[in-house]
Amino acid sequence: MIVNEELLNSLILEMRRGAIILAVMSRLSEPRYGYSLIQTLETQGLIVEPGTLYPLLRRLEKQDILESNWDTSESRPRKYYKMSRQGKELYRRLLEEWKILSSSIGGLTTSVEES
């Protein structure tokens, strides 16, 4: 069976969208800058393109989930992001939701379909 690659990609993109937000939040109880976040996620096998991550960080900041500040003490100025207080609470709630979702999907996809 030949799969429509374009369709597959758009479905994957849709599925990943929320998951990436959760992944990003999980690493931002401590301040990090964008590129170090990309590398951290990569060590856990999650590849996120800079073109996806950087705009996402800004969006989350605009929604008051993250806060940022510029560190200019090093040779290169870097923008550090970390979760706001609201962000931390949202992360806790999202994580609960994720666990329920994950176990439901796990159950559904391993049990034999009865229909």
Next chain:
Amino acid sequence: MEEKVDRYIYAVTRRLPEKQRKDIEQELRSLIEDMIVDRTGESSHREADIEAVLTELGDPTLLADSYRMGKKYLIGPDNYDTYLFVVKIVLAAVAFGITLASVIGFAVEPPQSLGTLVGGYLESLFGALFQAFAWVTIMFALFEHYEVSLGKEFKRGEKWDTGKLPVLPGRDAVIKPAEAIVGLLFTVLAVILFNTADHLIGIYTSGENGLTTVIPLFNHATFRSLLPLLNIMLAIGALKELLKLAVGRWTMSLAVANLCFNAISFGLFLVFIRSAGLWNADFFAYWVEAGAIPAGSDPLALWGRFITGLIIVVAFAMLLDTLVNLVKAFRHRVYR
């Protein structure tokens, strides 16, 4: 070769809002530097790395798109259908209005030749069509800019329950579009008439030499100064009809809006009709001369009584319109 980095960053940021540019520029620059260093270490031959890093980051247009969170529209998909609908109606009304006004105008003041007739007609037709198109487009572009969404069944975020489902329109809960379009047509006609030809409203007399002369009803200077008032009144009238078209059936909120519009219109009408110096003295002089008004009685006092009668009639008409709307909405139990 460093120039390519600058060019890349510029290609991204020039598509972004002014306020965000500097911040995104700095962030991108430090990202690109990190990515380069990650490949080779601080001091090495950089050209190939820059090339590779920029290629990896991909098309700057797409990157700018993700920063902008979606596309920008002059008129977005939410309002586009409504826009097309309104443009068609307005253009048709303007074309009809200009044609009618031209026919009347040419009958009153015959043009010198067929050429000037056709030329004059086409000039005013296309001028008016272009203006109408531009204004409707500007209006909808403003809606888009301020994120006004027209014709949505429910406001987003509002608590929803099944009671808010729209009532299936019965046969006469539906407002016939023709009704509103005819109303709109007359409004446009009135706009054209009052704005261009108030001096043609009056008594037409033919002198001995066969020339038709007009004795205008209105005092031209006063009328011009009151024109904005009249135009607001007509705009409210047009808005009323457009609202009917957009809502499409008799609802309580439409009836309430109608009540407000009528109240404002009536207020403006009162101010207009009772303005000092609105009437042309020659107009009354003509009637006295023609013997229609008995000598000795004051023509202005008679006219004043006529105006009072007119105000009462208009008040009744508006009251009736308001009540009919309310009753229709009430009958169909559409309380939204």
